[in-house]
Amino acid sequence: MTLPTSSAGATAAAARPLVTEKGPRNLLGQGLLLARRNVRLSSVADTVSTMVVFPVIFVFGFLAIFGRLLAARGVDYAQFLPPAIVVQWMFSVAISAAFFFAADRRTGMLARYRAMAINRGAVVVGRMAADSLRALLAIVVILAAGHVAGFRFQAGPLAALAFVALAVGFALTLSAGTSAVGLASRDPEAVSSTLHTVYLPLLMVSSAFVPADAFPAWIEPFVRAQPVTAVIDALRALADGGPTAGPVTRAVLWMAGLLALFSLAAVRAFRRAT
Amino acid sequence: MHGGSVEVDRLRKTFGEKTAVDEVSFSVAPGTVLGLLGGNGAGKTTMVNCLSTLLPLDGGRAVVAGHDVAEDPAGVRASIALTGQFAAVDDVLTGRQNLVLFGRLLKLGRKEAAARAEELLAGFGLADAADQPVKSYSGGMRRRLDLAASLVVRRPVIFLDEPTTGLDPVGRREMWRIVSGLCDDGATLLLTTQYLEEADRLADRIVVLDQGRVIAEGTPRELKDQVGGAVCAVHVDVPEQRERAVRALRERMDGVTESGDLITVPGADAGTLAEVVRVLAEEGVEPDDVGLRRPTLDDVFFALTGRREDCEEQEGMRL
Numbered sequence: 054m055t056l057p058t059s060s061a062g063a064t065a066a067a068a069r070p071l072v073t074e075k076g077p078r079n080l081l082g083q084g085l086l087l088a089r090r091n092v093r094l095s096s097v098a099d100t101v102s103t104m105v106v107f108p109v110i111f112v113f114g115f116l117a118i119f120g121r122l123l124a125a126r127g128v129d130y131a132q133f134l135p136p137a138i139v140v141q142w143m144f145s146v147a148i149s150a151a152f153f154f155a156a157d158r159r160t161g162m163l164a165r166y167r168a169m170a171i172n173r174g175a176v177v178v179g180r181m182a183a184d185s186l187r188a189l190l191a192i193v194v195i196l197a198a199g200h201v202a203g204f205r206f207q208a209g210p211l212a213a214l215a216f217v218a219l220a221v222g223f224a225l226t227l228s229a230g231t232s233a234v235g236l237a238s239r240d241p242e243a244v245s246s247t248l249h250t251v252y253l254p255l256l257m258v259s260s261a262f263v264p265a266d267a268f269p270a271w272i273e274p275f276v277r278a279q280p281v282t283a284v285i286d287a288l289r290a291l292a293d294g295g296p297t298a299g300p301v302t303r304a305v306l307w308m309a310g311l312l313a314l315f316s317l318a319a320v321r322a323f324r325r326a327t
Numbered sequence: 328m329h330g331g332s333v334e335v336d337r338l339r340k341t342f343g344e345k346t347a348v349d350e351v352s353f354s355v356a357p358g359t360v361l362g363l364l365g366g367n368g369a370g371k372t373t374m375v376n377c378l379s380t381l382l383p384l385d386g387g388r389a390v391v392a393g394h395d396v397a398e399d400p401a402g403v404r405a406s407i408a409l410t411g412q413f414a415a416v417d418d419v420l421t422g423r424q425n426l427v428l429f430g431r432l433l434k435l436g437r438k439e440a441a442a443r444a445e446e447l448l449a450g451f452g453l454a455d456a457a458d459q460p461v462k463s464y465s466g467g468m469r470r471r472l473d474l475a476a477s478l479v480v481r482r483p484v485i486f487l488d489e490p491t492t493g494l495d496p497v498g499r500r501e502m503w504r505i506v507s508g509l510c511d512d513g514a515t516l517l518l519t520t521q522y523l524e525e526a527d528r529l530a531d532r533i534v535v536l537d538q539g540r541v542i543a544e545g546t547p548r549e550l551k552d553q554v555g556g557a558v559c560a561v562h563v564d565v566p567e568q569r570e571r572a573v574r575a576l577r578e579r580m581d582g583v584t585e586s587g588d589l590i591t592v593p594g595a596d597a598g599t600l601a602e603v604v605r606v607l608a609e610e611g612v613e614p615d616d617v618g619l620r621r622p623t624l625d626d627v628f629f630a631l632t633g634r635r636e637d638c639e640e641q642e643g644m645r646l
């Protein structure tokens with residue numbers, strides 16, 4: 054057998070002099086290649102069901118269950134619900150990021166990338182870009198379903214854009230945190246179920262599905278104070294019109310704080326992950 | 328392309344209380360093959376991970392192709408190809424897509440990456456399966472693709488962590504041929520293995536690791552000389568017959584050892600061989616194979632540690 058390493062042709066190109074891995078061009082170029090790979094890895098069937106079918110079911114399901122109940126309290130549920138489903142799906146995007154990181158550790162792909170001469174941040178950029186894409190897809194689907202149900206942006210296109218940006222920002226903030234968990238494990242299923250047990254109660258005990266004042270008095274202060282509520286309230290403010298500065302500032306501050314904390318944890322986990 | 332050298336000086340790596348690599352030193356001359364030989368948990372993977380910048384060192388120094396792993400990790404990465412212990416390729420992508428992606432990541436142009444993928448697929452016997460998803464590949468094909476993936480861009484130093492573990496005899500031979508080809512090409516190779524026969528066959532020099540320490544180093548020949556001359560080897564497949572044979576041989580001769588279905592009697596010559604055959608006949612044992620044998624590295628390992636490697640080893644030795 055003639056080994057491919059000893060033949061001419063493309064090998065000559067492959068034997069090029071060593072090139073450094075540093076610099077923003079590498080970060081971006083290699084990051085986008087990995088983003089493409091990450092997108093290709095999430096199977097079509099899974100993407101369609103988790104990013105398209107489930108959110109639509111949630112929008113119409115919750116609307117059918119709670120719509121009339123909350124109408125009695127003077128809440129327009131078709132307007133109230135979609136931001137909550139968006140936040141729910143940003144969690145889902147973040148959890149899948151952790152799942153993929155743990156899977157890449159289990160298969161050894163992460164180690165392979167890290168031993169290659171590619172930019173140190175490329176794996177992270179690749180993950181973030183793929184997550185953003187998933188987040189955007191989910192937002193578009195949920196808003197479309199919401200539109201059918203009667204949801205409308207009432208404060209103009211700029212507020213609508215801010216809504217999308219805030220939601221994607223929230224997904225990436227959460228991804229930083231979940232990635233720290235995913236990178237510490239080689240068991241994607243375990244990571245996913247652990248994160249679900251953290252996120253589900255947080256979402257339930259927030260203003261996502263019912264207004265904060267509908268909670269029992271002893272837990273209401275927590276509902277009002279916690280970050281998920283802050284983000285949902287900011288999204289609602291951007292969708293419904295009225296004063297936005299207060300809620301949006303609160304959400305952004307929460308996100309900035311969490312992002313700082315989560316990034317530290319994620320970078321630490323990334324350094325240790327082989 | 329010329330191979331680069333690897334210099335390891337009192338390298339230490341600990342995980343909490345556990346010292347996985349303990350003051351290990353060795354060097355690999357450019358263009359030669361070093362076999363890092365050891366059983367499970369010997370520290371082989373830890374060693375390879377330290378040298379390929381995946382793990383920080385806890386002591387000592389290592390220089391790969393002129394780059395210090397602690398001070399210039401990027402330089403090291405640009406000089407090495409690493410094939411890890413477990414095949415790391417994307418299952419849902421095809422073999423070709425995997426190779427093209429690695430090529431693109433390492434800055435080959437679109438056309439170059441495609442051409443290089445084509446070349447590697449053909450050279451590694453994967454041309455027919457090139458456009459099938461990797462999840463449909465056999466273990467041997469996966470492993471070959473994995474190795475091909477690390478060779479997309481040629482590097483002066485190649486690390487192979489247990490390249491044949493889990494392969495059947497045919498797959499192993501195929502892999503040996505590929506690895507020999509890499510050496511002929513002038514690359515410096517550091518390969519780890521649990522198979523003594525493999526190190527014997529592929530390596531110019533062997534470092535034997537046991538519990539993180541170097542317990543022996545030398546050429547395959549030097550190591551073999553440490554256990555002296557030929558031995559007499561007896562294979563008995565039936566366990567109770569084997570027990571009987573061992574008992575009877577031990578009554579009459581010194582240094583009889585047993586490992587798997589193999590019994591060895593040291594210091595053998597034609598006389599001892601005749602004696603062994605006579606004892607077996609007396610006991611009514613029907614051996615599956617009796618013969619004089621040059622000592623293998625398994626015997627070296629036994630001589631150095633007093634332990635036999637797993638029975639799995641025997642399969643390779645008898646080939």
Ligand SMILES: Nc1ncnc2c1ncn2[C@@H]1O[C@H](COP(=O)(O)OP(=O)(O)OP(=O)(O)O)[C@@H](O)[C@H]1O
Binds near residue numbers: 342345346366371373
């Ligand atoms: N990340 C880790 N944390 C804790 N201990 C570890 C870690 N990695 C390895 N070890 C320990 O270090 C020792 C050496 O492990 P290593 O994986 O290097 O052995 P090996 O020679 O590659 O074994 P094998 O043939 O099974 O692959 C083992 O005792 C192992 O349990």
Ligand SMILES: [Mg+2]
Binds near residue numbers: 371372373412488
């Ligand atoms: Mg190992």
